[in-house]
Amino acid sequence: MGKLVADIIVETLQSAGVKHCYGVVGDTLNLIARSLERSEIEWISMRHEEAGAFAAQAEAQVADRLTAVAGSCGPGSLHFINGIFEANRNRAPVILIASQIIRDELGFEFIQEVDFKQVYRDCSVFCDMIHTPEQARRKTVIACQTALAKRGVAVLIVPADISASIVDDNIPYAVHVAKPITRPNDADLGEIADILNSSENVVLYCGSGCQGAHREILAVASKLKAPIAHTSRAKDFLEFDNPYNIGMTGMLGNEAGYHALLDCDALLMLGADFAWRQFYPDKAKIVQVDIDPTHLGRRHPITKGVVGDVKATLEALLPMLAERSDASFRSAYVKRYAQYREAERVKVAAGHEGHIPGSYLTQVISRHAAEDALFTADDGTPAAWAYRHIEANGRRRIFASLLHGTMANGMPSSIGLQKAEPGRQVVCMAGDGGISMLFGDLMTVVQQELPIKIAVYDNGKLGFVEIEQKAEGMLDTFTKLKNPNFAGVARALGLWGQTVSSADELETAVKDWLAQPGPALLHVHVNPMQLVMPPFMQVEPAVGMALYSARAVLHGRGGDVWEMVKENFL
Numbered sequence: 255m256g257k258l259v260a261d262i263i264v265e266t267l268q269s270a271g272v273k274h275c276y277g278v279v280g281d282t283l284n285l286i287a288r289s290l291e292r293s294e295i296e297w298i299s300m301r302h303e304e305a306g307a308f309a310a311q312a313e314a315q316v317a318d319r320l321t322a323v324a325g326s327c328g329p330g331s332l333h334f335i336n337g338i339f340e341a342n343r344n345r346a347p348v349i350l351i352a353s354q355i356i357r358d359e360l361g362f363e364f365i366q367e368v369d370f371k372q373v374y375r376d377c378s379v380f381c382d383m384i385h386t387p388e389q390a391r392r393k394t395v396i397a398c399q400t401a402l403a404k405r406g407v408a409v410l411i412v413p414a415d416i417s418a419s420i421v422d423d424n425i426p427y428a429v430h431v432a433k434p435i436t437r438p439n440d441a442d443l444g445e446i447a448d449i450l451n452s453s454e455n456v457v458l459y460c461g462s463g464c465q466g467a468h469r470e471i472l473a474v475a476s477k478l479k480a481p482i483a484h485t486s487r488a489k490d491f492l493e494f495d496n497p498y499n500i501g502m503t504g505m506l507g508n509e510a511g512y513h514a515l516l517d518c519d520a521l522l523m524l525g526a527d528f529a530w531r532q533f534y535p536d537k538a539k540i541v542q543v544d545i546d547p548t549h550l551g552r553r554h555p556i557t558k559g560v561v562g563d564v565k566a567t568l569e570a571l572l573p574m575l576a577e578r579s580d581a582s583f584r585s586a587y588v589k590r591y592a593q594y595r596e597a598e599r600v601k602v603a604a605g606h607e608g609h610i611p612g613s614y615l616t617q618v619i620s621r622h623a624a625e626d627a628l629f630t631a632d633d634g635t636p637a638a639w640a641y642r643h644i645e646a647n648g649r650r651r652i653f654a655s656l657l658h659g660t661m662a663n664g665m666p667s668s669i670g671l672q673k674a675e676p677g678r679q680v681v682c683m684a685g686d687g688g689i690s691m692l693f694g695d696l697m698t699v700v701q702q703e704l705p706i707k708i709a710v711y712d713n714g715k716l717g718f719v720e721i722e723q724k725a726e727g728m729l730d731t732f733t734k735l736k737n738p739n740f741a742g743v744a745r746a747l748g749l750w751g752q753t754v755s756s757a758d759e760l761e762t763a764v765k766d767w768l769a770q771p772g773p774a775l776l777h778v779h780v781n782p783m784q785l786v787m788p789p790f791m792q793v794e795p796a797v798g799m800a801l802y803s804a805r806a807v808l809h810g811r812g813g814d815v816w817e818m819v820k821e822n823f824l
Contacts, residue, residue, distance in 0.1 A: 256420035259390040263412065264289040266391055267349065270398035270429040271319045274298055274673050275351075276306030278333075280326025282353035282414040287324075295322070298673065298702065300666075301694035303330060307337020307348070308663050308692075309670030312653055314346035316628065317674040320402055324351035327414070328366025332373065336660055338407050339377045343657040345405035349397055350374070354383065356415040370411045379406035387419035395427045402431040436545060437567045438560035445558055446522075446541050447574035453520030453539065455583040456480040459503075460564075462487035463525015463545060467565035468648075471524065472496065474568050479581040481588055483511040485528050486641045486656055493646035498584060500591040503533050506641050506786075510591035518583075525564045529553060543567050602643065604757030609781040612636070612711050614757065616643040616683065618764050619709060624679040625649055628671045632664035632688030634719075636711050638786045640683055662691035665708060669695065672704040679707065679768070686712040686737050693743075699773045700748040707768055708749075708775045710740045713782040744775035755779040 263286060267275070276298045279287045290297050300306040306323050314321040323338075325331035331352035341348040352370045354360070360367065374381045380400035384393050394410060401408035438446070450456055456478045464471060464484075468491060475482050481500045484492045486507075493499060503511035515521060516535050523542040527549045534540070534554040542550050542559045550559030560567070602613045616639035623629075626649040631640035637654040644652055653671065655663040668682040689710050699706055716733040723730055741751030750770045754763040754777070767776040 257423045258285070258289070258417075259384075259387050259412075259419045259421060260285040260289040260417040261292075262390045262421070262423055263351065263394050263410075263417070264293045264295065266394040266398060266429070267320075267322055268293050268295055270395075270402070272322045272349070273317075273319065274310070274313060274670075275322040275324050276300055276310045276670070277324040277351075278303055278306070278326070278330060280330045280353070282327040282355065282417075283324055283330070283351075285414075285417045286351060286353065286412070290324075296673075298669070298698070300698050302692055303333035304335075304337045304662075305666035305669070305692045305695040305698070307334045307341060307350075308666035309673070310348050311337060311341030311344055311346040312630070312667035312670035313674040314341065314348050314670075315344060315653065316651060316671055320347045320349060320398055321670070322349050322351060325353065327353050327355050328368050331370060332368055335373065335377070336658075337663075337666075338374065338409075340655060340658045340660055340663060342377045342379070342407040346407075347401040347405055349401050349408045349410060350378075352409055352411045353417065354411050354413040357385075357413045358415070360413070370409060374407075374409040377407060378409045379404040380408035381411075382409075383411035383413070384416050387416055387421035390416065390419075390421065391423055391425070392427045395429050398429045399431060402429070435563060435566045437562040437570050438543075440570075442558075442560045443567075443571050443574060446560065446571060449539050449541055449558060450478060450520055450522065451576045453518075455518045456520045456522060457514050457518040458482045458498075458522050458524060459515060459526055459528075460484045460488045460492055460524045461526025461528065462491075464488050464564050465491045465525075467524075467568060468492065468495070470565050470568035470572070472498065473572055474522075474575065475584075477572065477575045477577050479578040479584050480522070481510075481514050481584045481591075483507075483514055485526050486654075488526070489641055489646050490648075490651050494648040498588060500587045501594070502641065504528065504530055506638055507533075508591065508594045510587050510594055513590075514587045523556075524568075527553065598642070604760075605781050605784075608756045608758060610755070610757050610760055610778060611784045612639045612713070612780045613643055613784065615709065615711065615760065615764075615778055615780055616640060618760055619681065619683070619768075620644045622764050622768055623650075623681055627679040627681050628653070628668075628675060629681050629683065630654065630664040630667040630671065631683040632685040632711075633659050633661055634685050634688070634716070635713070635784075635786060636664065636683040636685050636688075639711075661685070662688045664688055665699075665706075666692055666695055668706045668708070669698060669702070669704060672706050673702070680705075681768075682706060682708040684708055684710050685716075686710055686714065686735055686740070687716045689740070690735070690737075696744065696747050696749065696773075696775075703772065705770070705772050705774075707770070708744075708773075709764075709767070710775065710777045711780045712737055712740065712777060713780050713784075715782060740777035741775060744777070748773075750774035751777065753777040753779070 397408035539557040631637040631654040741753040744751035
C-alpha cells in the first residue's frame with residue numbers, strides 16, 4: 255500500500271530526532287502541516303518566519319539536535335533567510351522544509367514562484383528539491399544526514415504536488431550519523447610538541463571548538479605554564495574554574511588577553527577561527543588545531559595546522575610536552591587579568607544622577623539570575639555587556655549573533671532555548687532596536703506560554719552604530735529611535751511588564767522581574783552616553799572621537815560631549 259509523501263517527510267524528520275518545527279502555515283505547506291499534527295513533532299506557530307529560524311538554530315545549538323523550520327511557497331519560505339544565515343554560520347543543524355508551487359508551473363514566473371536553490375545555496379550545507387515522489391524518503395534522509403554531519407542548514411524544497419503524491423515506500427533509507435574521534439597523526443603531534451617545547455612564552459588561545467575539553471586544556475596549560483585566552487564564544491566553556499584564565503581578546507576583550515597574544519613567541523590556537531587579524535601576533539609561531547580543515551591559516555599565517563577534535567588532540571599531545579618550571583610569563587598575565595577584573599568591578603556601578611549604565615544592568619541581572627540560566631543578547635551593546643559582565647560558571651550559556659552580526663536575534667532565540675530546555679531560566683537581553691524588529695513574536699511567547707524573561711536596554715538609539723559613527727569622527731546620523739513604553743506594550747500583549755529609569759529602583763525591579771512565573775518584560779532606560787571601550791585605543795578611533803567632539807561642540811551639542819566624558823571617564 256502506498257504512502258503520502260508528506261507523511262514520509264515528517265516520519266523521516268521524526269526518526270532523525272526532530273522535536274520541534276517552527277514556522278507559519280500556508281497553502282503549499284498544508285499537507286505537511288497535517289502530517290506534523292499527527293506526528294510526535296511539536297509545531298510552533300510563529301508570527302514571522304525569520305523569528306522561527308532564530309528559534310530553531312538556538313534550540314539546535316543548546317540541545318545538539320536537528321531542529322526544523324517550515325514555510326509556504328514564495329515569500330513564506332523566503333522570510334527565513336536571515337535566520338538561516340545565522341544558523342549556518344553557527345554550525346547549527348537545522349532543516350528548512352521550503353514548500354514550493356507545483357512542478358508544472360515552475361519556470362514560468364508563476365505567482366509566488368521563488369528559486370529557493372538560488373536563494374539558499376550560499377547559506378546551507380545541502381539545498382535541493384524533491385523532483386519525484388520516489389525520491390522523497392531518500393532525499394529527506396540525505397538532507398537530515400548532511401545537516402547533522404556537516405553541522406549546518408539543509409534546505410529541502412518540496413513542490414505541493416510532490417507532498418500530495420502517493421508512493422510505494424519499501425526501501426529502508428534511514429539517517430545515520432557517526433561521531434568519529436579525529437586527531438592528528440603522531441608525526442604531526444611530534445612537530446607540534448617540538449614547536450611548543452622549544453618556545454619560551456606560550457599562550458593558549460581557545461575558541462568555541464573547545465567545548466567539552468576543559469580538563470585537557472587546563473592540563474596542557476599547566477604543563478607549559480601557559481596562560482589561557484579565549485574568544486567570546488568560548489567564554490561559557492573556559493572562564494569558570496580556570497586559574498590560568500586571562501579572558502577574552504578582540505574588541506570585547508581586555509588588555510591582559512590582548513597583550514599576552516602579542517607578547518608570546520608561540521600561540522596554540524584551539525578550535526578558534528577568530529576573524530580580526532589585528533589581534534594576532536606578528537612574530538610568534540602559531541599552531542592551529544581545528545576540526546574544519548578550511549579554517550587552518552585562513553585568518554593569519556600559521557606555522558603548523560592540523561585537523562582534529564580539541565579534546566582528542568590534546569589527550570594525545572599531552573605526553574609529548576615537556577614539563578616547565580618557570581611560570582613567570584603566565585603569572586604576570588594572570589595577575590594583570592585579575593587587576594583588570596577588579597578595576598571593572600569597581601567601575602561598573604550606578605551612573606551619575608541615578609542613570610543606569612547598560613553594564614551595571616547586566617551585572618545586576620547576572621547576580622540574580624539562576625546558576626544554570628540561558629542568556630540571549632541582541633547584537634550590539636547588549637551582547638558586549640553580556641560577554642563582559644555575565645558570570646560564567648560551567649552551567650550558564652550565552653547566545654548572541656557573533657558570527658553573523660544581525661539585529662533582532664535575542665528574543666526569538668530565547669523562544670528556541672525555552673522550548674529546548676523548559677525547566678531552565680531563559681533571559682533575553684534585548685536592544686530597543688532589536689526587540690522592535692520582530693516585536694510581533696512576543697505574541698508567540700504568550701501563545702506558547704513560555705516563561706522567558708526579557709530586559710529591554712532602551713537607550714533611544716542604535717547604540718553600537720552610533721559608537722562606530724563617533725569613532726569615524728561623524729555626528730550621530732539616523733540612529734535615534736522614538737520608542738514606546740515597552741512595558742505597557744508588553745502588558746497589552748499579555749506579558750508582565752514594568753519600566754525602571756532610576757538606579758535606586760533597579761535591584762528590586764530585577765528581582766521582581768526574574769521572580770515572575772510567566773513571560774515578563776523589564777523596560778530599562780539605560781544611559782545613552784555609555785561607550786563600549788576596546789582593550790586598546792588605536793590612533794584612528796581616538797582621532798575620530800576627537801573630531802566628533804569638536805563637531806558636536808560646533809553644532810551646539812557640547813552638553814552631549816560632557817555627558818559622554820562624565821559617564822565614561824570620570
